[in-house]
Amino acid sequence: MRFVTSEAEEVAGPSSDITSLVLRHRHGYWRAGVLLCVCGVVIFTTAFLLAYAVFSGRYHCSQVGEQDEEQQGGGAKQPAEGGAGLYLGELRVMMRRLLHDEDIYNTVSRVSRASHPPGSSEGTSLASEVLRRFRQLQMDHTWTESLYATLQFPHRSQRSSLWLLDSAGLISEQIPLNPSDFCPYSATGSTTGGVVYANYGRPEDFNWLKSAGVSVVGCVVVMRVGGGVSFAEKVWLAERSGAGGALIYPDPADLPQDPRRLGLNTHTAVSEHVHLGSGDPFTPGFPSFNHTQFPPIQSSGLPLIPALPVSATVAAKLLSQLSGPSCPTSWRGRLPYVRCVVGPEFSSGRRVKMAVHNVMTPVLLNNIFSSLEGRVEPDQYIILGAQRDSLGPGAVKSGVGTAILLELARTFSIMVKKGFSPRRSLLFVSWDAGEFGNVGATEWLEVRPIREQSTCVITEEERFESSQCGCGSNTVTFDLCFSGLPVHAAPEGRRLLQSGPGCHG
Template sequence: MNSVASSHIYDNDQSSIVTAYHSIRDYVKERYPSLTTRKFLAAIVWSIVAVGIFNLIFLPRTSLGRDYRRLHFSALTKDETERLFLKALNEENNAGEQLRQYMKRQHLSGDGDEYVQYTMEQLRQYGLKPYKEVYYTWMTKHVESTVSVFDEQGSLVYSPSLLEVDPVSGVSSQGYHAYSGSGDVTAPYIFVNYGSLDDYRKLRNLGVDLKGKIHIIRTGKVSTALQVEHAESNGAVGVITYMDPSDDGKFTTKNGFEQYPDGPARNTSSVKRDTVLRYSQAPGDPTTIGFPSNRAVKRRKPHNLPKIPSIPMSADKITPILQRIPSSHDLNWTGDIEGFDYSCGPSNFTINLVNHNEAEVVPLKNIMYEIPGLLSEKVILGNHRDSLTMAGAADPGSGTAILLEISRAFGSLIKLGWRPLRTIVVASWDGSAHGMLGSTEYAESHEVDLQAHAIAYINLDAGVTGHNLDIVSNPLLDHFLIGASKNIPFNNYSDTKSLFDYWEESHLGSEKINRLGSGSDFTVFQHHLGIPSCNVGFHGDPNDSLPVNIGSSFDTLDWMERFVDPNYEYHGTMAKYLGFLALSLSEHEVIEYKVEHYAHEIKGYFNDLISIIPSSWWDRDVERGTSMSLAIDQVKYLIEQLLTVSTNFDRTAQLLQEQISVDYPWFQFYIKLRLAMNSKIIGNKAKDIDQMFLTNKGIKGRPWMKHLVFAPDRDTGDDVSLLPSLRESLADGEFDAFIASLQDIASALRRATKRLRL
């Protein structure tokens, strides 16, 4: 019956077509009775049809990559975008002028509205659309500090001025530690070297009385925040930090160099301001850890802060204090303070240390702009512009000048009709010098969106403090960093020498990329959200570079232009490099992270770690019937599985990118649709891979730090700890915690392997 019905419908359709044909034919005959006219019209119609068919057959072949840009109305191809970006920066270098403008204006954390307006106006002139995101953060403001030294009879013998004088402007200001405790304490004092855990362990083993003392600590090796924490946990009632000349390497007065401003050696009256907020545990507003500091937020009791007062002093002002420490234990500590043998003491003299800070809620202003892309992913590029001093030419002035140069080149591309494939977000952070406040509050505020769409965070910070290309990165970004460096002319060498060539020469034939610890604005993106991040700059080799005056009034424009980058060539090279890197990530149709490289890195970290497991642990049962050896072998097997799957994933992504670059005729549009869908699938999987290594409970003792592969070193702060939960439980001798961490790693490896399967 269905067959009969279908036949009836077909007959009706055929009859309708015939009827319509006859109707049109009769209309044409009636309207155009002349046969000649009808033939002419027929010829026109058939010509149009023929031209249409011809155009369809011979339409220019296009690749999916070109189609993406046509859909987004972008006038530039990927190659044109990269070439014209470099052209804009090769033809003009305004970094010097931008740094001079920066140095003219107030730029303390939470202050500097004039410079905020200047920055936004510059960005508007470039054709960009900047906006402000304001967060209301709990901060401390330094009021005053004093140090007085008394002899055994209680007589005042030394009361130094704590003012540091800018050698160029003559403006003076006291050094301070942001977030230091307020207090008025009088106590004997001791010298504790770098204030590391090893230094304190050595002193305790010698029976040195640490409690109730003011601890004097030389900066370096351990973050200032953890130096103060270590001191407090060992019974200190106050801390004084200073920079020892011996830590400046080659360029010291002992080695025959004049002090700045007469030469490149550090001026002994230089003071290093810093924060004592424990950002290696949790950066950002200490009253809103884990959530953003909005205007009406309900705050908690401040966390991650010391209770004892601390201040920085200069080497010349601390010298008379250290000289009053008598010889005692031979600790094998050395330095360049004259008249001091680097004994620990204690001294028979006492110090009265007064430090006064006031707490207040301060509006921080992040300056942002976005260049919207066609695809849903985002690439974020950021640098902080605030400082603890009115100077700050290197940190953060050089990075700010570079960021504005990158923005100028982006603006020139927009004027030529460029629209990025992926959205590019550029940020000028506020409050970083106090403990990465602006970046952390932003990321906590936009956490869901960032984890869903951000594929990379590129951090700048102190862009130029020396001549050594210094890169720390998530392994997923390594090949992007290497690839971009090969396209950048180094300084003024044009085509004869690339940045990659210079990089290899500097590291004796191989590029060197370290892993991310903490101390800058990448912290929240990498360690809390699992967004692959990197930090890049021209910095110094500790043994053969100029001393860096970060946090000091001696971080001047004069120092930058006389000793570091007189022609701003390193600034220009860094602008080209980081902008090109952002474009590489934005304009590449497929997210090619090279996950296999990441898996190999994890394998190496794990093999290094199991080599230091105590022999007594190997025969202990993890659970009934399962030994430590079996548990280790299981994790090794999971790593090998990840390697196998990631190798296939990378190969598929590479093949997909090659196919996306192929031109196809119009009638093979279905191939492009398939490629577009596969690209989206690959991209979603790649974007999620680093987040597979996050743990909701966080690292033991530091729940804000979520990443199982990387974390700031628990004991030094700025360095990186690889597989931190495992490493810390080993260091603490906690077998059960080690097993729990081993299980967390195994679960993460399973998640990552499952996510990468195609």
């Protein structure tokens, strides 16, 4: 997901998206402090749980020898596999010592300066920087893997457009859009029809419209961002209901849009891919290799109707002219001068025409890897990955995710140098083309047998979308990180992790 601002807003004043938080200090140092605090909490929690899952041994190798002497002298027996134990309290103290907020801030600032889509010079430069920083850590292995995938971008000469038509079908007004706003993998072409408001575009929303006798067949459906439904699901449900096109906007009720505070503004659109699936849609279930298409089919998750992201200002202009049945109370947002009706009738018999002009392009992607080998179960992997690419400036996903990934890699590399032994192998990955449906990660997994060997997969996709600066870490089967990891009784109710057979540098 990315935030983009209309041309009119760019002329009027500085952008109010997350970039202002990390780049424009005059907007308030406290905002940068909030970002650093939240990032610090996320990194500390993730690092602590990862260390709990994969590491064994003491902080210094000499402590292992001391415990060996105690065992020989008749002391308490060590775990069956030998070596020292690690108390959770000691792990917390060590994490606080090793994690650096300043490094996080510098990385977020660097990554958030400008957009860096896959295949661009900015994206290549950032990939080189991530590779350089991985190599500086001197972990066991560092490498890159490249592949070609088919991505979709806006046409360079033909812009996607939105018009209001009069009762005679002639263009009465063109609604200005930001040319960089687009939904990757949208169907191309144009459609004309009435407008129907469908709330979040959930199954229950379309069911309510049907029960109210409102048909969306041939209409342009306007839906809000959020509601627990992805852009791809919204467009698929609209298509299944017979809609001719889809417009998706951020409502101020869901995402605060005060230009004086952290968040969006009314001229900002939120972009996201609309492929109902992940990976390259032209090699479904198979890896992408050097422009080849095998088998010669495309994903059934590609939409058949055009879709565009629009700002709250554009949505208000359309919805304020609707007539028809009133919508349920729970559907009411906070668009100014809009009374909640669902359409599809438009004022004075007018209609809406939308056109999407995107092109498919083969792009060379680069995934970057760095690993620490496990000492007890080296064939079992814990994978920590973060999206590197971004379609617009800002710290959403790419900035914060990359900062967390690099800081965790640095922290764990120091832990190993100080005598810790990872029980399982730990793999750090910077994925490419995450904005297009985790293309880099999916294509890599389709060619690797590591699925059967991975104990845990963790992705860092931090979202800072509101004035409260909320964030979250999406973990996949995180409980598997702890399966098979022996835990032993410890004094005073503490938990003790079993160590490996000794210290390893």
